[in-house]
Amino acid sequence: xxxxxxxxxxxxxxxxxxxxxxxxxENTAFDYFPWYQQFPGKGPALLxxxxxxxSEKKEGRFTISFNKSAKQFSLHIMDSQPGDSATYFCAxxxxxxxxxxxxxxxxxxxSVKP
Amino acid sequence: xxxxxxxxxxxxxxxxxxVTLRCSPxxxxxxxxxxxxxxxxxxxxxxxYYEEExxxxxxxxxxxxxxxxxxxxxxxxxxxxxxxDSALYLCASSLGTGGFGANVLTFGAGSRxxxx
Numbered sequence: 668x669x670x671x672x673x674x675x676x677x678x679x680x681x682x683x684x685x686x687x688x689x690x691x692x693e694n695t696a697f698d699y700f701p702w703y704q705q706f707p708g709k710g711p712a713l714l715x716x717x718x719x720x721x722s723e724k725k726e727g728r729f730t731i732s733f734n735k736s737a738k739q740f741s742l743h744i745m746d747s748q749p750g751d752s753a754t755y756f757c758a759x760x761x762x763x764x765x766x767x768x769x770x771x772x773x774x775x776x777x778s779v780k781p
Numbered sequence: 782x783x784x785x786x787x788x789x790x791x792x793x794x795x796x797x798x799x800v801t802l803r804c805s806p807x808x809x810x811x812x813x814x815x816x817x818x819x820x821x822x823x824x825x826x827x828x829x830y831y832e833e834e835x836x837x838x839x840x841x842x843x844x845x846x847x848x849x850x851x852x853x854x855x856x857x858x859x860x861x862x863x864x865x866d867s868a869l870y871l872c873a874s875s876l877g878t879g880g881f882g883a884n885v886l887t888f889g890a891g892s893r894x895x896x897x
Contacts, residue, residue, distance in 0.1 A: 673823075703888075708890065710785070710889050710890045710891050711824065711871070712888065716885075756824070760884050763879050766881070766883035766884045767812060768829065769884070770826070771823030773821075773822055774821070774822065
């Protein structure tokens with residue numbers, strides 16, 4: 668019940684394409700859903716996050732879509748660029764009590780071809 | 782503004798040895814969490830330290846222990862190393878516990894541990 672399942676494992680798109688990464692969770696107590704971007708040799712960096720009271724959030728070229736009833740959320744990258752090539756992780760946590768314990772998906776390795 | 786710094790960046794140990802990894806949190810943060818990231822996997826929560834006490838713990842054996850110092854820096858200790866402990870160990874810092882800020886994690890670049 669604590670798992671977050673992420674798909675696909677890897678994704679290749681052409682420059683300008685819109686890669687979509689999906690995540691599903693079981694624990695309905697989760698109330699914070701961030702996405703992290705990780706480049707080789709670096710730690711994960713927070714990209715964008717959503718709370719379950721909204722169905723969509725946009726920040727620049729990155730959009731999270733959230734479906735509370737289906738317990739699924741996804742990341743869309745608009746107008747993808749070669750510099751977006753990285754590994755993307757979805758995660759989930761419970762803000763209260765004792766927040767800060769993130770449950771991560773297994774990651775999606777994205778390659779954007781020029 | 783320095784982010785999260787970790788040391789060492791790489792280290793090699795043999796089975797049965799002990800290792801200590803160090804972390805300095807981002808300026809202004811007071812909570813430190815440690816994660817283990819095996820190759821090709823997502824990070825897994827080890828434990829969280831706040832006010833020099835372990836506040837939460839993931840599903841890791843007692844061989845994994847930690848400490849937080851008054852300046853908020855932290856150490857992760859692993860005893861009796863196993864081959865399966867080979868991984869990237871990530872330190873993350875945040876603000877407080879039990880609130881939204883506690884979930885906004887800033888990660889360091891990690892310490893790559895290889896156990897032979």
